[in-house]
Amino acid sequence: MACQKWPPFHGIVRALNGFGTLVIVTASQDAGTVSNKSKLLSWEGFLTRLAGSFGITRSQMDLVWHGPTLGEESHKDKLSPHNKDVGLWIEALYRQSSFPGESFHNFSGPILRHLDASLHWKVLDTHYASGSEPVASMDFCADILVTEVTKALYGRPVYDIQPDLTQQLYDFSEEAWKIVMFEYCKIAARRAANAKDSIIATMRKHIQSPEELF
Numbered sequence: 001m002a003c004q005k006w007p008p009f010h011g012i013v014r015a016l017n018g019f020g021t022l023v024i025v026t027a028s029q030d031a032g033t034v035s036n037k038s039k040l041l042s043w044e045g046f047l048t049r050l051a052g053s054f055g056i057t058r059s060q061m062d063l064v065w066h067g068p069t070l071g072e073e074s075h076k077d078k079l080s081p082h083n084k085d086v087g088l089w090i091e092a093l094y095r096q097s098s099f100p101g102e103s104f105h106n107f108s109g110p111i112l113r114h115l116d117a118s119l120h121w122k123v124l125d126t127h128y129a130s131g132s133e134p135v136a137s138m139d140f141c142a143d144i145l146v147t148e149v150t151k152a153l154y155g156r157p158v159y160d161i162q163p164d165l166t167q168q169l170y171d172f173s174e175e176a177w178k179i180v181m182f183e184y185c186k187i188a189a190r191r192a193a194n195a196k197d198s199i200i201a202t203m204r205k206h207i208q209s210p211e212e213l214f
Helices: 028-035 043-053 058-064 086-098 102-118 121-128 137-154 165-181 186-208
Strands: 011-015 021-025
Touching (some): 043 086, 086 102, 165 186
Antiparallel strands (some): 011 021
């Protein structure tokens, strides 16, 4: 992706090992200009870059973006009736959860019920405060935005596999810039790297678990 495709702005555009382009905007007034380049800042680019940081190779990503054709075993798969490639199918599943209807209700219902049950001083004081310390709003938000959303997406038993999944997702998020953006080696981003390895192991067990558990 050539740098001249980008409009003038204050920042850095750098190619990253064949997995697209890293854009660092250093002036807030340029954020809109850059973000409007929707064809370059696409879901495909984001997922490809993120997958690369998780060790997915370029040849493996070609399979992710491969659209099934007539004659292939996966053609008209019941899980992807519109015959989308895996990458776009993942995006479609996320979008489906935000549309009005049964999918949205199934996704949002447990989250809203948990939020409603948690917004009481006794609950907040018991679960999100320590002694005379004030309520830790970050812990509360993590519980709602990470734990409950993850349970809604993957099923509550995923936390039986890894009870510390929320903390691992938080650890990865805190240092994700090191391995996603700048490709630090594991020793220089140990917190994120260890969290990433554990998350991958959890997802593998999740995939291998009997479907009826979820």
